[in-house]
Amino acid sequence: MALTIGDAVPDFVAASTKGEIRFHKFxxxxxxWTMLFSHPRDFTPVCTTELGEFARHKSAFDALGVQLVALSCDTASDHAEWCKDIEAFxxxxxxxxxxxxxxxxxxTRFRMLDPDEKDESKLPVPVRSVFFIGPDKRVRATICYPPLVGRNVPELLRVIRALQLGDAHPVATPVNWQPxxxxxxQPSLSDEEAAARFPGxxxxxxxxxxGYIRMTDDPS
Amino acid sequence: MALTIGDAVPDFVAASTKGEIRFHKFxxxxxxWTMLFSHPRDFTPVCTTELGEFARHKSAFDALGVQLVALSCDTASDHAEWCKDIEAFxxxxxxxxxxxxxxxxxxTRFRMLDPDEKDESKLPVPVRSVFFIGPDKRVRATICYPPLVGRNVPELLRVIRALQLGDAHPVATPVNWQPxxxxxxQPSLSDEEAAARFPGxxxxxxxxxxGYIRMTDDPS
Structure with a gap:
């Protein structure tokens, strides 16, 4: 099944560059928070820019309490060799x-394979899926771009900050919101409750x- | 089923604020190109900012050959009333x-309903899905944010430009790419082909x- 918002993330066991991962324990x-993201293929150009950029911004994800975990249909030993390229680039x-x-x-289980893109063995490769997973082990947001379109790290960080803000305060983020x-x-608050919580x-x-359009300063 | 990359978009018939839509004919x-996007509920704050921003940027979507079509579980008459609020705001x-x-x-059919968010009748409301649909009527990319997180119009335009660039030229867009x-x-090109097509x-x-990291100027 394709994982979508609200789905509980199933447990699984997988090998990785950091040893065996038991996902629920992980x-x-x-x-x-956890951001699980797939890439089509090791040793390919866009993926190298992406994982390199995630690596460069790891401290920003750390600061938000988000751990990163990547996935592709290559072996852990290929991943390890490729990481040398990523770091060099x-x-x-x-x-x-x-x-x-x-x-x-x-x-296959999470419907991440692209029906058109194949590797040199003619096997399908994953798309660029992102699953934002909350502390309750549920999917909170998803992004899915094809192999030819690299992701946007500022947008990923924006989404995480917005998710966390809505969890911490009874607010929601408007279109194009930036921290x-x-x-x-949120509509669930009466005007009286809003005035008490967000004076002015x-x-x-x-x-x-x-009267449903009520705005206040970023409370974070 | 949840619609994902590569899926052919099923045909359907639906009422809308512009009359009956037969989707394949549409x-x-x-x-x-078509961007189909859902919102949780008419007369709610984040949705109003979103549809208003889509309206403000309609000429940018038009310029890229992208038609917009929104969807929610409200009636066409509610949509029409709400549009007056959107335009005023x-x-x-x-x-x-x-x-x-x-x-x-x-x-329900496309798995857009949020399992947690309910309307005043306790019925579930849609999440903020975006389906980027190509000229071949297939899904090319998707985004799915929850009700509390507004979308980002610059990111939507960035994705469309990247999809179109990769269709028009044998290139792909790196992480954080902007026009x-x-x-x-693309790896499918040999160095000789790359030199012929993209001198320098x-x-x-x-x-x-x-030698798979090969860059060139935006050819568009």
Whole structure:
């Protein structure tokens, strides 16, 4: 099945560049949040830029309590060799696990395989999936780009910050939100509750008169 | 089923603010690309910022040959009333169709419903799904954010530009790519082919000696 928002992440056991991973234990032992992401193939150009950029920004993910774990259908020994290329190209060591899904068990189970892109053995390769997994082991958001489109690390960090903000406060993030921007007060709060929690919030009048557009400063 | 990369988009018939939509005909009659996106609920804060921002940037999507179509589980008459709020708040008319999926047929069929978020009748509401649909009526990329996290219009436009660039030229876009940035030459091209097609491309040496990191200027 394709994993989507709200799904409990199944447990699994997999080899990786950091040894065997028992996924639920890995989640429990982590800092709270986990970002699991697949890439099509080791020793390919876009993937090298991506994993290098994740490596360069690992401290930003660490600061948000997010552990990283990559996955592709290459072997752990290929991953390890490839990491030397990544570090040489991007200047940062790959200090997170890369899962060895060379038998395609996980990529098949979670519908990550691209039906068009094949490796040199004519086997399908994964797309660029991202699963944002919360402390409750459930999928909180997903992104899925094809092999030709590299991901955007600032967008990934933006999504994590927005997820965490909505968990910590009764607010939600508007379109194009960036940390520090004003946020929307969740509809579940009455105006009285909003005033107590967010003094000085602003309410925008709209033709329906429903008064649901209420904004306040980023409370984080 | 959850729609994912490579899936052919099924045909369906739905009511909308622009009249009945027969989806395959709608795709055929459009400019080539279609972005179908769901929102949780009319008359709610984040959705209003999103649809308003899509409305404000409609000319940018038009310029890329992308038609927009929204969907939620509200009625077409609610959509129409809500559009007055959106225009008042964001200053741009909502000049694209919003599908009336008030019986939740499509949201259920395509697994867009959030298991946690409910409306006032305790019925589930959709998440913030985005399906990038190519001229071949297949899903090319997806994004799925929860109700509390608004989407990012610059990222949506970035993905469309990257998809179109990879279709038009044998290149792929590296991590964090923005239009005008250098791109990666696809591994399917030999160095000779790359030199003919992209004179002056640069090849980065890496420890594996595999020579797969080859960059060139944005050819668009």
């Amino acid at each position: 989640l429990d032992d982590g800092p709270g 991007k200047g940062a060591p790959v200090d997170f696990a890369i899962i060895d899904d060379s038998d395609r068990t996980l990529a 520090g921007d004003r946020v929307m007060i 919030f602003t309410k925008h009048e709209v033709p329906s008169g429903k | 795709l055929d009659d459009g400019p080539g 964001k200053g741009a008319p909502v000049d694209f169709a919003i599908i009336d999926d008030s019986d939740r047929t499509l949201a 005008g940035d250098r791109v990666m030459i 491309f640069t090849k980065h040496e890496v420890p594996s000696g595999k």
